[in-house]
Amino acid sequence: MSWFLRNYDQVAVALGQHVVIALTALAIAFVIALPVGVVAARRERVYAVAIAVSGFLYTIPTLAFLALLIPLVGLGRTNVIIAMVAFSLVALIRNVAAGIRGVPADVVDAARGMGMSDSQRLLRVELPLAAPVVVAGLRVAAVTVISVTVVGAYVNAGGLGTLIFNGIAGDHAAKIWSGAITACALAIGVDTALAFVERQLARAQRA
Amino acid sequence: MLIEAWRYLLAHPAQFAVALGVHVTLSAAALAIGAAIAIPVGLYAARRPGVAFAAVNAANVGRTLPSLAVLALVMPLLGTGFAPSLFALSLLALPPILLNTVAGIRGIDPDIIDAARGMGMTPRGVLGKIEWPLALPVIFAGLRTAAIQVVSGAVLAAFIGGGGLGDFITAGIAMMAIPQLLVGAIPVTLLALGADFGFGVLQQRLTPRGMR
């Protein structure tokens, strides 16, 4: 505990790295998953293929995936970000598709009937209404990404995992605690925050 | 590169067999322990709102924790090796199984339960003849999720001396020896995919015929 207080700047740096990598990966994953999800919502075969592929990627054990990327991209942040994007796709695609499919048919019909083009309808009606479900997917993706980043320290990506690995190597319990507990706190905090956002979005719709 | 990896494997058969064996044992045991705790707790909690609230919230929190963090936290407390790894992995297996057990029981149409009780089934009879078979597919989906998580976590157990295929990966990374790395990474990936497929088939088989 006292180590933590004396070295919180170290923890802060690691936390900062962690958040940056995680956010980058989430952003990239979202940019890919959103259009794929929208198309998948409308076409059953695209959905099946997209879920099958992204689900397959998700099943690969984290460290194995990072390791398999080494011959291709070496060590470092790029490696971890690719892995994180790959892991988060399935939750995001599935939830974007589910969110859009979940928009009531009569609402879609009304929008079309009013003369909205497809893209207008998507931007102004379907995506906003799908937002709670999409945020639920973001929740899962965010937690996944934070978890992978912890392991990512082992391939030199930085992040809170560095504290853990240094702690294990040096048999330094305080470092392990600091890294691990901060990572857990980050995960719980992000999950709770996004759950709150999800609830607010859902409530706004019901009003 | 793959050929070199294959040659490395052939050169170290015993080492590989042990690592594979440990990995499978660790995963299977953690899944079994997780199920042995989570399923009964889930069944108990499902129809008791207060208990369910606590259990489901705890499991939701547990589900978000990074696997490596959980494994690492165990180390200062229990040391390194097989047993601490097993402990940590069992903890990781609990949330998905618990959540799915509760969801599976709660997802049963209440009219079915009302009819069963009204006809004179004992509570145990209702659980065994009605609730368990109807919830089983959902419970198995939870086991499937937990299995993949455990196989993946067992790779990380290498960091706390748990053995398993993760040892090949960590050694390979440390020494930048790709063949050795692949001897760990590829088999464990196949293991995870196989477990996912296997549980998927089981889940299908266990769905009662009347409901497929």
Place this chain on the structure above:
Amino acid sequence: MIEIEHLGKRFPGSDAPAVDDLTISIGDGEICVLIGPSGCGKTTTMRMINRMIEPDVGTICIAGRDVTRIDPVKLRRSVGYVIQQVGLFPHMTIAENIATVPHLLGWDASRIARRADELLARVDMDPARYRDRYPRELSGGQKQRVGVARALAADPPVMLMDEPFGALDPITRASLQDEFLRLLYELRKTIVFVTHDIDEALKMGTRIAIMRAGRLVQFDRPEAILAHPADSFVEAFVGGDRALKRLALMPAVDHATGALGVAPGAPRLPVTASLRDALSTLLATDRDAALIDTDRGEATITLGAIREALNGARH
């Protein structure tokens, strides 16, 4: 058969009792219909008979035995239970569903199989075709027939039915009501039947118990309730066309006379016609008398006879 005395139940968190000092005596072989507006306590009362809900005060005796002293599980195995959504077990075949209570009672397999087939035939479903099917393959009407068969499996003397035909379309409902009445004509069961539909109550009940806010307002035969409603609530509840409903319960032949001098071209009615059918026909054809074809020749039913049936003889 069923003696309910001073039955009462109040649910926690509500001011008014759900059931308030209910006393009712249901005879052997009766169909007692419990009816009333939402929240009147009819379903709660029914569910206290097999202790799915525990009474607060009062006693319920079936065949002289106080149900609150019997193990509820054993009690329920001797009382048939049919609910609106049926609650068939989706993971079991139709035969297995019907076999539920016999199984619990420990019957042997061949006896159970024979009984299941027998009951399927009784509810007009070919056993060979249906015994190995699953509930999701059945229509709503078929599901409820299986529900009734399942309730009858162990041959209970008493059956509880909570709006059993409520989820069905009107045509299926009417046909199942008829089939069920025919079935009961052959078996001898005491039925407690909950409904919110006054026409169903008038059709099915030997006696009707009208409830309101947990209390019993009137308990009598359908004709008596229609002829002499206890208060304005009952009067409103049975509907403004009370007189027509009464006529629907009276067979025309009972009020017919020998063929008098009837004008040619008089309309003809079948022997099953009710006074209401007769009235409807006479109004539509603008006649005063109609002929009924009975197997002993023709009979005449007049407007005057219809009015007498409702109001008694004049002068």
